[in-house]
Amino acid sequence: MNYLYLYSEWVWPNSEVGGVCFELGGALTACCCCLIWKAIKRCRLVRRRVWVHQILQRRNQLGEFHQLLQELRLDDGRFQRYFRLSRAQFDDLLFRVGERISLQDTNYRHCIPPAERLSICLRYLATGDSYRTIVSSFRVGVSTVCKIVPDVVIATWDCLVDEFMAVPSTDEWRSIAEGFEERWNFPLCCGALDSKHVQIKAPPNTGSQYFNYKGTFSLVLLAVVDARYCFQLIDVGVMGGRDAWMGYYFIRNRITKLIIRPPSICTNVSDQFSNPHPPAIR
Incomplete structure (x- = not known):
C-alpha cells in the first residue's frame, strides 16, 4: 500500500486527500485513483486569458453593422x-420585434442593440453562412450569435x-376552395400540399430516426398553399426517417377539425355533385 500513498501524495500535494489511503488492493486501487484524478481535471476551471478579445472590443468602430450596413442604407x-428585405421592411420588422x-x-458591458441583433439574424438566414463567418463579420462572440x-x-414568429x-x-x-375551382378547375379543394427534406446534421444518439430515403439526415417541411401559391x-419538425406522411396526417387532421361542415365550403359547385365529397388536399 506504500505505492498508493506515495501516488496520492504526488497527485494531491499539501492537501487532506494526500493522507487518504484506500483499503483496496492492487490494480483496482490504481484504477480508482486514475478515475478520481481525471474527474478532478475535468472539473478544474480554466481561467480565461482575456475577458473580451481585442478584435471584438472594436466592434463599434469596425464591425459590419456599424460600418458596411450604414453605407448600404444609402443604396x-x-x-x-x-x-x-428592403429598408422599409427591415424598419417595420424592427419596430415589431424590437421590444x-x-x-x-x-455595469459590466453594454448590450447589443435590437437593430444589430436583428441584422445578425437576418444575415444568417439570408446567406446560410456558418456562425463563425457571422462572428468574424459582426465582431461578436460565437456564443453570442448562438443565442441571438x-x-x-x-x-x-411570435x-x-x-x-x-x-x-x-x-x-x-371557402374563398380558397372557390379559387381552386375558378383558377385550376379543382372543385372542393382546400389547398395544395407538398413537402421537402431539409438536410441537417444528425443529432447525437438518434440512430436512424432522421435518416431519409435519399440517404441523408433531414427534417421534413410541409406546407399548404392556396390557388395563388x-x-x-x-408544419416543420417531422424527423426525416418518418417521411412526410406524419406531417401530412397532422395537417389533414388540423384542417378537418377547423372545417365543421365540409359541404358548405364550396357554394358554387355544380349540381352534378348530389352528395358533396369532403374537401380534398391535392
Whole structure:
C-alpha cells in the first residue's frame, strides 16, 4: 500500500486527500485513483486569458453593422440583396420585434442593440453562412450569435404569426376552395400540399430516426398553399426517417377539425355533385 500513498501524495500535494489511503488492493486501487484524478481535471476551471478579445472590443468602430450596413442604407438595391428585405421592411420588422429582442445594459458591458441583433439574424438566414463567418463579420462572440439567432427567430414568429400566418377561418377556406375551382378547375379543394427534406446534421444518439430515403439526415417541411401559391399552413419538425406522411396526417387532421361542415365550403359547385365529397388536399 506504500505505492498508493506515495501516488496520492504526488497527485494531491499539501492537501487532506494526500493522507487518504484506500483499503483496496492492487490494480483496482490504481484504477480508482486514475478515475478520481481525471474527474478532478475535468472539473478544474480554466481561467480565461482575456475577458473580451481585442478584435471584438472594436466592434463599434469596425464591425459590419456599424460600418458596411450604414453605407448600404444609402443604396436600396444593395440593401435588398444583403438582407433579402428592403429598408422599409427591415424598419417595420424592427419596430415589431424590437421590444422583444432588446436587453438591458449592465455595469459590466453594454448590450447589443435590437437593430444589430436583428441584422445578425437576418444575415444568417439570408446567406446560410456558418456562425463563425457571422462572428468574424459582426465582431461578436460565437456564443453570442448562438443565442441571438434562435431568440430573434422565435420573437419574429411570435410577432408575425397572427397577422401573416393565422389559421384560415371558415370563410377563408371557402374563398380558397372557390379559387381552386375558378383558377385550376379543382372543385372542393382546400389547398395544395407538398413537402421537402431539409438536410441537417444528425443529432447525437438518434440512430436512424432522421435518416431519409435519399440517404441523408433531414427534417421534413410541409406546407399548404392556396390557388395563388400563398402559404396557409406549415408544419416543420417531422424527423426525416418518418417521411412526410406524419406531417401530412397532422395537417389533414388540423384542417378537418377547423372545417365543421365540409359541404358548405364550396357554394358554387355544380349540381352534378348530389352528395358533396369532403374537401380534398391535392
